[in-house]
Amino acid sequence: MVASKINKEIGIISAINGPVIKGKNMSSFKMREMVTVGEKQLIGEVIVLEGDIGTVQVYEETEGLKTGEVIIPTGRPLSLKLGPGLLKNMFDGIQRPLKKIQEISPVYIPEGIGLMSIDEKKLWDTTITAKLGDVLAEGNIFGLVQETEVIQNRLMVPPNVSGTVVEVVKNGLYTIEAVLVKIQDEKKEIKELKMAQEWPVRTPRPNAYRRETLVPLITGQRVIDIFFPIAKGGTAAIPGGFGTGKTMTQHQLAKWSDADIIVYIGCGERGNEMTEVIEEFPKLLDPQSGKSIMERTVLIANTSNMPVAAREASIYTGVTIAEYYRDMGYAVALMADSTSRWAEALREISGRLEEMPAEEGYPAYLPSRIAEFYERAGSVETLGGGEGSITIIGAVSPAGGDFSEPVTENTKRFVNVFLALDKNLAYARHYPAINWLESYSGYIKILSDWYEDNVAEDCIELRNKMLELLYEENKLLEMVMLVGEDVLPDDQRWILEIAKIIKVGYLQQNAYNKEDTYVPLEKQYAMLKSIEYLYEKGREGLKLGIPTSQLKDIDIFNQFIKMKYTIPNDDLGGIDRLKDDIDRFYDKLLKKYVD
Template structure:
């Protein structure tokens, strides 16, 4: 049994070793003369199968594979935020300095800067009894986030030595513990954690607090909870990435983990440049101060694309354990599933629907299952929310990745290309989307916004559904034959669509809207509907109501009322009362 092996066969990113080896399942290995990074994915009596995270061109049978003795892991320590990594946590800026614009094979760089000294405040004393998850030191990682260094989950003991506050590197010993078995262990700022193993927690909380995004169609119509899961499926150009950008910038998550998984290189470059320029509206500091980017473009090896999702998840769980609310933007899980399909084909596994492996559903469920609001091992509360973009070919939502994703997420924001082509953004269609968190969050909305919030939301949805039914008739015989009460339904639904659901990401007041303003906008729209219905019941024709211009005025609320002057919204009800009196007096 050897800790090395000899390459016998190569099939793209998959290599085979013959004979017995001492490799373990999911162990990280170095492949060939260039020490390419790989992972053991299959073992039997005479064959070891390894997937390689780098380009295997030029690799040949007879080269050696060396064991590292540990699973594929990420380094967890200060320096993660405001950084850009590839799929296996190698910092791209450092790689560019060392090898140029293109990643060279076998490049070996530290995941985090081991020379930088961090200002450290020690939070424990000699004699303290510590267990897994206990915070031992605090480090200001960026202007926005304090990094809390913790005892690794599997270690406990009594503090026998601590260093004073000061500046330390991530590898310098801060605390020495004496474990129950009598052995001592030195604790630094650094932890290693296998990417495929979820980090342990104390227990999971039910969904009860929304992730407020500032986007009306999300917060009001289809909310997601903190610790929740959502999918954004849509064809090319429908706005998946832009929607995720808006959530990243405006949501009330503490930390953003953006995973660019298999996206086009030029699009990924644009994402990286834009994130670097964005200003955090909460603090005025750069948004990157609370963001980590994982870039894995479509021309990078497929095995690294498959791993990038788990790398991002593990980083998110680490910050969750500190007590932060983390939001993961995975763009896109379809490219990840395609990487699974390619690897499965190389391994000659039996394909399922559309060539995807039979275990596609279980891999998706395991990914989304790692979301949640948790009580951490140190007693704090943190959450990981996962928002995964899905790119179905041709915008076909019946394909396997979209259908299997729907089974495991509780929030589905279906993008519609007809809305996108009509310049209606966000292009989330209200008839194909849903949120199962609505009932879970109703108590929070009642306590923190208004007891009427959910009722108003349901009334808007009812009007939009009625519009959909009426449009079937309009397409057949035209709108002129409809009675005035149905014409009013169509007009109010238009106000809802253009004045409430449509949102301009480039307008200073409309790009993000508070829940209070969202509620007051619904209140005005429903009051207009109530007054207009009263006029229709009195025999006033719809043409007279439209001639007053009140519907267009209500649509323009989103631009005309600044977010810091919501009192102006109260004036709109007076305008609607004036509209009512004018119609009565003119037609008396």
């Protein structure tokens, strides 16, 4: 019935290889067309066409599928339904709501349940802002829906649609499929505007133009905000071996970053990690609103035991949802955990397609696929004239922590922030385990003006100075391993002492401490400035020949290590008192040596 309706031939399954099937009689099918496969009507997508033979990747388990069953075209690409109901929801890799699936089958995801999406029956309180006679262009706002307590869904004219308003409904309760506004285009054709719109996942949504990324994404994590900042609308990678804290770091960024919308993609991760996200996020209070963080979050879960083809599609699902909210004028932060599992899905499907493998078995097009994904980040002028952004932060899981493997190496080419997680730091319980020697941020230069205007004039200069001390400490530690610390001159031993404070008192951060889990920029700067003050006071003593053993006061050093816990985020008077203690101690010490 479907085939006759769209006047297309029906394909016949000729071979089955896991999630990849071959069919004959498919010459009239289109590349990237969505199809239904077999008696169960499994959802699939055409990925290869060679004359009469077509290849389809299936997004569901193919167990029980037989040759000779039919492949039915749908006439459209794999697309998402975008509208109110995305937030507070959790989807699988092809946007099927997991809560709804659980109602159908509590234990496992059954095959052939169809391409469900957001609730089409729920009524939304809708305010129509468009009026008769208004000329609406693509991206213009024609109505408003309070999607959650903290986020307003701005109903947009879909891309490539424009015209004059000829019919408008009254404000009231409507479903996402109700026609709210009718417009007449230049050809006198009537177009219907609904709350929901569809968009193919593999096609980036259009924007007016890209803007420069001049504002940082504030995360409350000191090692990121001050040392390796991420621009709002930028790209970042968090590579690290097993147990180094990739997921925990992304959780912290999802919880505390100052983005308006969070899209979290659990791509091929273990089920227990996604369970932790599901249980933890609703309980977490959003620091911006005091409500649950789920009020502005979309979760996409495609765990390691779910179909591998859907894992490959999951990051496109996530970034398409992110673009939808970006087009409303929101700042979106997208967390992909982990892109290595996504690349492994590419590798498995490529192997089943019998494609020529490249390095470590990955397909030759791996770099271009990674680039396509990160390219969809950015700060833009929307079609409607607003400002929106997508910041993409992808975790990478190199086997054995080897950063020279293909996924990490290629990701490094396309991101501007590289937050390298270190297993030695993780094993030493130093979290976030971001290695300050291997990490970098390409946004320092373009964000320097913002930091000078909004934090302090010398903020970037201070950051560079402290980073130089850490680099110097690394060289000195190599010498200490050979000859011991006792042979070092006092000025070098002082660098070792200050670097220890920077590492333990500043870069190490406790996600479970209410004062330390999120730290405002003002306190981050004040803490680092006080460490510099201690360093310079010690250098004054070194010029007078005071040995490091006397310059180091145990009580003051302990106060520095603990100030992240003892000094409240909303009262920085303790840092001033700490400086007074430094002055009293060193003034007394210097006077003793001068006299």
